[in-house]
Amino acid sequence: MSAIALGPSAPSSRPQGPRRVLPGFGITLGYTLFYLSVVVLIPLLALVLKTFSLSWDAFWQAVSAPRVLAAYRLSLGASLLAALVNLVFGLLIAWVLVRYEFFGKKLVDALVDLPFALPTAVAGISLTALLAGNGWVGQYLEPLGIQLAFQPGGIVIALIFIGLPFVVRTVQPVLQDCEKELEEAASSLGANRWQIFTLVILPSITPALLTGFAMAFARALGEYGSVIFIAGNMPMVSEIVPLIIIGKLEQYDVPGATAVAVVMLLASFVMLLIINLLQAWQRRRAGMQA
Numbered sequence: 001m002s003a004i005a006l007g008p009s010a011p012s013s014r015p016q017g018p019r020r021v022l023p024g025f026g027i028t029l030g031y032t033l034f035y036l037s038v039v040v041l042i043p044l045l046a047l048v049l050k051t052f053s054l055s056w057d058a059f060w061q062a063v064s065a066p067r068v069l070a071a072y073r074l075s076l077g078a079s080l081l082a083a084l085v086n087l088v089f090g091l092l093i094a095w096v097l098v099r100y101e102f103f104g105k106k107l108v109d110a111l112v113d114l115p116f117a118l119p120t121a122v123a124g125i126s127l128t129a130l131l132a133g134n135g136w137v138g139q140y141l142e143p144l145g146i147q148l149a150f151q152p153g154g155i156v157i158a159l160i161f162i163g164l165p166f167v168v169r170t171v172q173p174v175l176q177d178c179e180k181e182l183e184e185a186a187s188s189l190g191a192n193r194w195q196i197f198t199l200v201i202l203p204s205i206t207p208a209l210l211t212g213f214a215m216a217f218a219r220a221l222g223e224y225g226s227v228i229f230i231a232g233n234m235p236m237v238s239e240i241v242p243l244i245i246i247g248k249l250e251q252y253d254v255p256g257a258t259a260v261a262v263v264m265l266l267a268s269f270v271m272l273l274i275i276n277l278l279q280a281w282q283r284r285r286a287g288m289q290a
Contacts, residue, residue, distance in 0.1 A: 044265065050258040062259040067235050068244055074152060075241040076267065079220035082159035086216045087209060090167025097168075098175040112169070115162045120225025127158050128230045150232030155240065158226045163216035170212035174205050207279045214275040218268055 051059065062068070097109055115123065131138045132149040141148065148154040178201060186196045224242040231238040241264055248257035 047258055047261060047265065050255060051262050054255045054259060058255070059259050062256040063263050067239070068241075068260060070236045071239050071241045071244045072263070074155065074239070075221060075264075078152060078155045078159055078240075079217050082156050082163055082220050083213050083217035085156075085160050086163045086167045087213045090164055090212060090216075091171055091205075091209065093164075094168045094171040094175055098172060112165050115165050120162065120223065121229070123161060124158060124226040124229030127154065127161065127226070131157065131230065149230055150234070150238060152238055154230040154232075155227055155238060158230050159220035159223060162223055162226055163220050166215040166219060167209070167212035170215065171205055171208045174208040178204055207283060210275050210279050214272055217271060221264065221268055 054062065093112065097105065097112075128149055129135050131141075131154055133139065133142045133147070135149070138147075138149055148157060182200050183196050186200050191199070222242065224240075224246075227240055228243060231240060231243075233239050233243055241260060245257045245260050248254075248260065
């Protein structure tokens, strides 16, 4: 028995590999595809198929009416402008929260998430009470010829409010993971603050910035609750695309509503595709430089 104990152990027939907590690739991939199909693909496919009930002339008439085109310009332009503003100020807020310690920091950090938890109708009513002609701020702006409520400017402010957390929460963890040693090395080599930011920090956070921008833009593009109160919903002036869709549904024009919705779906998809391509290009560029 001692010879058997001292001899080389027989190789185990069981494959030795890392034990995974979750099931194998096939099961998890199948569940992922099933879940995405039920939640995302099937509803969108139903939207597209409903649009096919229209002839090409009817579809074009539904999506190219002057009132609808004005709503396209307003929704896309206001969403893009709000996302760009959030891109800049969201980065600044994330920078302050990551790099500095100050009294009330946790309170400021919690306030960033307030638009996530706040009902959109409450946000719209609050902004209207603030910016209307008799509001706290509007009563001082209107005598100067600045009218924000019931104008496109008010829509942009509402979209900035609801989109800011997307940029801050996307950039904040990336800034926390940035290696400060690289900044110190660049400073020791004679780089000024602007060079350190543009050549060291900005390349590492650009993918996160683009992701936050895309999320803020997509959220703003489909926002409805916080906008209808401050927009005034005047045709050709302050009417957004979601309101056009709701109006067509109330008139039982379901094919016309789906036609307008498909155009917005394509615009959102193209925007997200461009952002993803830019992110991939940025990662490849950073890998080649490394």
